[in-house]
Amino acid sequence: MDTTTxxxxxxxxxxxxxxxxxxxxxxxxxxxxxxxxxxxxPEPIVTSVDLVRGARHHPHIDLERxxxxxxxxxxxxxxxxxxxxxxxxxxxxxxxxxxxxDLDMLISCSITRYRDGLNMRxxxxxxxxxxxxxxxxxxxxxxxxxxxxxxxxxxxxxxxxIRRGVVRRGMVVSGEYISALGRNAAREVRTILSSQLxxxxxxxxxxxxxxxxxxxxxxxxxxxxxxxxxxxxRLCLAYPSKSAPGAVMYTKARxxxxxxxxxxPQLLREVLRLSGMRLDEVDYVIPHQxxxxxxxxxxxxxxxxxxxxxxxxxxxxxxxGNTASTTHFLALHRYLEEGRFKPGDKVVLMALASGLEFGIxxxxxxxxxxxxxHGH
Amino acid sequence: xxxxxxAVATAVAAERPFAPTSLELTDRAARExxxxxxxxxxxxxxxxxxxxxxxRNLGEPALAALVQEDxxxxxxxxxxxxxxTFSFDVLNGVAGVIxxxxxxxxxxxxxxxxxxxxxxxxxxxxxxxxxGFGYRRSGGAxxxxxxxxxxxxxxxxxxxxxxxxxxxxxAVGWSEPDGHGLHLGHAHHNFLxxxxxxxxxxxxxxxxxxxxxxxEAKTGVDVSATDLxxxxxDDAAFGDLLADRVGISRHNVVHLPEHLHSLxxxxxxxxxxxxxxxxxLAAARHILFVCAGAGITVGIAAYENQSEVAA
Numbered sequence: 001m002d003t004t005t006x007x008x009x010x011x012x013x014x015x016x017x018x019x020x021x022x023x024x025x026x027x028x029x030x031x032x033x034x035x036x037x038x039x040x041x042p043e044p045i046v047t048s049v050d051l052v053r054g055a056r057h058h059p060h061i062d063l064e065r066x067x068x069x070x071x072x073x074x075x076x077x078x079x080x081x082x083x084x085x086x087x088x089x090x091x092x093x094x095x096x097x098x099x100x101x102d103l104d105m106l107i108s109c110s111i112t113r114y115r116d117g118l119n120m121r122x123x124x125x126x127x128x129x130x131x132x133x134x135x136x137x138x139x140x141x142x143x144x145x146x147x148x149x150x151x152x153x154x155x156x157x158x159x160x161x162i163r164r165g166v167v168r169r170g171m172v173v174s175g176e177y178i179s180a181l182g183r184n185a186a187r188e189v190r191t192i193l194s195s196q197l198x199x200x201x202x203x204x205x206x207x208x209x210x211x212x213x214x215x216x217x218x219x220x221x222x223x224x225x226x227x228x229x230x231x232x233x234r235l236c237l238a239y240p241s242k243s244a245p246g247a248v249m250y251t252k253a254r255x256x257x258x259x260x261x262x263x264x265p266q267l268l269r270e271v272l273r274l275s276g277m278r279l280d281e282v283d284y285v286i287p288h289q290x291x292x293x294x295x296x297x298x299x300x301x302x303x304x305x306x307x308x309x310x311x312x313x314x315x316x317x318x319x320x321g322n323t324a325s326t327t328h329f330l331a332l333h334r335y336l337e338e339g340r341f342k343p344g345d346k347v348v349l350m351a352l353a354s355g356l357e358f359g360i361x362x363x364x365x366x367x368x369x370x371x372x373x374h375g376h
Numbered sequence: 377x378x379x380x381x382x383a384v385a386t387a388v389a390a391e392r393p394f395a396p397t398s399l400e401l402t403d404r405a406a407r408e409x410x411x412x413x414x415x416x417x418x419x420x421x422x423x424x425x426x427x428x429x430x431x432r433n434l435g436e437p438a439l440a441a442l443v444q445e446d447x448x449x450x451x452x453x454x455x456x457x458x459x460x461t462f463s464f465d466v467l468n469g470v471a472g473v474i475x476x477x478x479x480x481x482x483x484x485x486x487x488x489x490x491x492x493x494x495x496x497x498x499x500x501x502x503x504x505x506x507x508g509f510g511y512r513r514s515g516g517a518x519x520x521x522x523x524x525x526x527x528x529x530x531x532x533x534x535x536x537x538x539x540x541x542x543x544x545x546x547a548v549g550w551s552e553p554d555g556h557g558l559h560l561g562h563a564h565h566n567f568l569x570x571x572x573x574x575x576x577x578x579x580x581x582x583x584x585x586x587x588x589x590x591x592e593a594k595t596g597v598d599v600s601a602t603d604l605x606x607x608x609x610d611d612a613a614f615g616d617l618l619a620d621r622v623g624i625s626r627h628n629v630v631h632l633p634e635h636l637h638s639l640x641x642x643x644x645x646x647x648x649x650x651x652x653x654x655x656x657l658a659a660a661r662h663i664l665f666v667c668a669g670a671g672i673t674v675g676i677a678a679y680e681n682q683s684e685v686a687a
Contacts, residue, residue, distance in 0.1 A: 016421055016462040018488045028486065111436055119549035120435070122428055122568070123469045123670035124541055132538045140534045142475045146464035147437045153464050160482045227460040228423075230444035231451040238436035240566035245550035247435055263453060354437035355463065 015267060015360075017225035018160060019274045030213045032162035033220025034368050035098070035169070038091025039333045040084045040206035041320070046179070047071040051200055055186040063200055066192065068292025072203025072321030074179040081114040082126060084206030085175030086133040088326075092171060092208035093134065095371045103210075105170035106131045106139040107158055109150030109325050111238075113143070114177045118245040130173060139170070147236075148288050148353035149226070150174055150325035151207060152361050156224040158211050159361075165213075173208040176324040180246025187244065198236075198251040201291065203321030207329035219343070219364040223275045226351075226359040227267065232259050236354035251354075257294050260352045264298060265305035268350070271360045272306070280308030283345040284335070288352045289317040289327040310348070325353075339374035341365045378528035379481040381679070382519040383413035383686035384648045388636065389513040391503060397431040399439065401515030402497035403446040405645070409493065409517035410447070412686035417449035422480055422492030423463040426472030426641050429498040429511065433548050433568060438465040443495055470608050471534060471667040471675030472496065473644040477520065478532040478677070484522040494518045496641035501548075501568050508546075508570035511610075512635075516642025527680035531595040535587040537672040540579045544670035546570040577611040580668040584614075585621040587674035588666060597678045603660035604651060604681075605629045608643035608667040618666060630656065643667070652687035 018028075048063040048070060064070050075084065085108065093100055108127035115121050115129065125143035130136075146153040154172035161167045185199035214220045235256045238249040272279060279302065287295055292315050303309045316331045323330055328349045335341055343365055351359035385408035387401040396404070402425070410417060425440035440463035445451045449461040468475040476494040483489040497515035500506050548568050584607075592599045600623045607615035607629060615629040630647045632639075639646050644667060651657035663679040 015460060016483070016488055018486055115547070117549075119547040120433075122546040122548065122570075123544060124536075124673060125467050125469065125671070128536055128538055128541060128671050128673070131536070132541075141536060142471075142534065143467035144464055145436075145438050145467055149464075157479055157482075160486055160488065164482060164486055166482070226462045228441050228444055228463040229451065229453070230441045230449070230461070230463060231453075233437055233441040233445040233451075236437060237434065239432050239434055240548050242565060245566070249436065355441035357437070357441070357464070 015225040015227045019223045028163040029165045033214040035212040036092045036096025036210040038088045038208045040087030042073045042075045044076045057190045069321045070318045075177045075204045081112045081175035081177045088206035088208040092210045096210040100134040100136040103136040103139040104167035106141040107154040108143045109154040109174040149351035149357035152351040152359045169212040174325045175206040178202045179204045195250040198253045201322045205323040205326045207326035219366040222362040225271045229356045232356035279306045282310040284312045284347045285310040286314040286331045287350045336372040380528035382521045383409045384645045385409035386516045386646045398497040398499035405515040405517040417447045420449045421489035424476040425465045427497035433501045470669030471673045474675030491521045498640040506568040511640040512638040514639045514642045516645030526682045531678040533591045533676040535674045537583040540672045543573045543576040581617045583672045584668045588622045591676045602664045604663045606647045606665045612637040649687040
């Protein structure tokens with residue numbers, strides 16, 4: 001890999017951002033685009049009614065009305081973070097029409113790194129197991145961890161390597177076997193004020209995206225922009241459980257949501273300014289899926305603060321719940337399969353995650369839709 | 377233009393009751409690193425944590441966000457036209473620091489960032505309950521900046537040798553009372569187990585030798601011209617053994633004092649700090665970083681030293 005390509009500096013705004021053009025000569029050497037997106041959704045389903053009904057303290061909580069989550073998929077026997085990640089990776093490769101050996105880089109972004117049951121892998125990184133499983137022998141690999149902003153952070157990193165010409169193709173992948181937090185929370189939750197309530201929304205899934213080099217200026221990924229508002233870093237903390245396999249997560253959900261809603265308009269305004277777009281010119285905003293109510297409320301605030309609304313605010317939490325770092329790509333995959341996107345559509349992927357991590361990836365839909373049988 | 381190391385710092389503590397946590401040591405190292413460089417936390421664009429073993433095995437959020445808040449790197453609401461910091465964790469064992477530098481260097485080359493700090497830190501998450509954890513409580517920090525007219529990091533490489541994955545393994549798992557869990561003897565709780573098999577050092581030396589040879593062939597870096605080898609591995613013998621294999625004099629290897637041998641992810645920071653202290657870094661022009669650990673993963677970076685590093 002050539003790692004010496006010099007690129008001139010540009011002013012750094014609040015958000016750490018990459019946007020075309022970035023170089024003194026006016027353009028990054030390349031653009032990058034999504035070449036394929038894959039998911040692995042386990043078959044077993046647990047409804048919110050069943051989850052709450054099975055809770056130890058029989059809390060009187062209408063979880064579905066409160067969060068919008070009707071059901072979530074949960075890993076079945078023999079499934080774990082690794083199997084979900086590799087399943088998604090294989091579909092992404094297939095959709096992209098490439099072999100694993102074509103990948104130059106592989107970034108694993110899971111919060112949960114469970115293998116062989118609920119054993120959380122620390123070393124070696126899970127990315128090594130994924131690349132071995134799919135045969136990506138040439139790929140430079142490593143793990144990152146950035147809560148539910150993990151996959152979009154991975155896109156930010158990989159996009160940077162591709163744009164500079166250091167790598168041609170890479171994969172961002174995550175397998176989230178996170179439903180054990182919901183099971184553990186169900187032992188403790190007594191009321192809607194429980195700090196473990198958010199864990200009841202979690203579901204399992206794997207997702208993967210293949211990114212590849214495109215000519216400078218081509219449709220594809222536009223802006224990638226991230227920041228961490230760390231004064232809120234302790235609003236959501238997860239640790240291994242002391243009483244059961246897997247982890248527990250304690251969230252000051254109301255405060256977290258308030259902070260997110262307060263800061264999002266200003267940060268999104270900065271990204272829209274960088275991209276030269278108005279909010280009402282955006283075809284699809286895909287936010288992190290935490291709660292249908294929170295997303296709807298956020299949409300109202302964005303409209304009020306920024307003027308106008310995106311054409312579509314995507315909510316798919318009903319069937320999947322909050323699948324942690326994979327939510328954006330589950331939504332993208334679903335919309336690609338259903339043929340909802342058309343070339344030229346402007347999509348904004350918006351991460352809000354523990355940290356408090358705030359990130360945005362914008363892209364313009366191109367012939368990616370053809371990989372899903374929906375060329376227009 | 378290049379990404380240069382502006383400063384390094386480490387903080388270590390003995391294993392004792394009420395010892396500082398890995399987060400506290402990481403915070404301490406980061407603050408000291410910034411102080412040595414006469415930089416303010418608010419100047420940081422990036423904060424990348426590479427530490428693996430967190431207090432109580434914290435899984436979320438990224439530890440980097442906690443460090444960012446603790447050291448006061450733009451933690452608050454975004455002012456209009458203000459400056460922010462982006463934090464996340466990079467997990468790649470002993471090669472984590474090189475991996476994070478690789479990522480940070482990329483963002484600096486593309487102009488997204490002008491400065492960043494890579495931090496590391498490890499501590500036994502549950503002293504008395506963990507198995508096989510032999511690392512010293514420590515934190516480390518390396519401040520990186522983008523400098524006109526200087527080379528700094530010029531080449532990076534990350535190679536893996538999964539055929540030796542089984543030689544080092546660590547996980548947090550549940551142990552059932554009937555002994556069907558991760559290990560016997562730890563009923564009813566999650567605990568960390570670190571397992572390192574015989575032959576790990578020797579295999580790492582072999583893999584690192586192969587990786588260095590490939591690195592030389594691919595990048596054109598003349599390894600024999602290395603003035604200073606900063607080699608990081610769980611076993612302190614790794615540096616000399618690797619130097620012998622790749623044609624570098626043992627005199628050009630940074631040797632850590634014994635009390636720092638059992639550091640883990642912060643090893644590269646400790647080595648740079650030691651090289652500044654003994655003067656070998658200032659005298660060196662061509663520096664080679666080689667970090668080898670679980671995977672087996674080998675991280676390599678070539679560094680052209682043209683500026684002073686504060687330590």
